[in-house]
Amino acid sequence: MTTLMPLWSVDDVADFLGVPVATLYQWRHHSTGPRGHKIGRHLRYLPDDVMAWVQEQE
Template sequence: MNTLNDDLWDVARVAKFLGVPPATLYQWRYLGTGPTGHKIGRHLRYFPEDVRAWVREQS
């Protein structure tokens, strides 16, 4: 069962959530850091739970 909170987040949504520019997410992906993103066609998407887990792991 999908709810609104289960939807994938786009780069703009993740950037807003983290308070960073969207370019930072692309740089983190290139460097292999940051939350795990998934390519869906040409688009980069994130599971909200992955983003939140990544934030909790940061010290």
């Protein structure tokens, strides 16, 4: 059985990174932030993608 990790919302990622939600949307517009996925009309993030992006920033 595979255990799935819950997806993070924009608010979750903003809280984790300590940035405003508007900054995440700006990064997405400029393709510079962590990779996000549209699920229906909602933007969601895989925690592993966010962590990989953070590590790339070092």
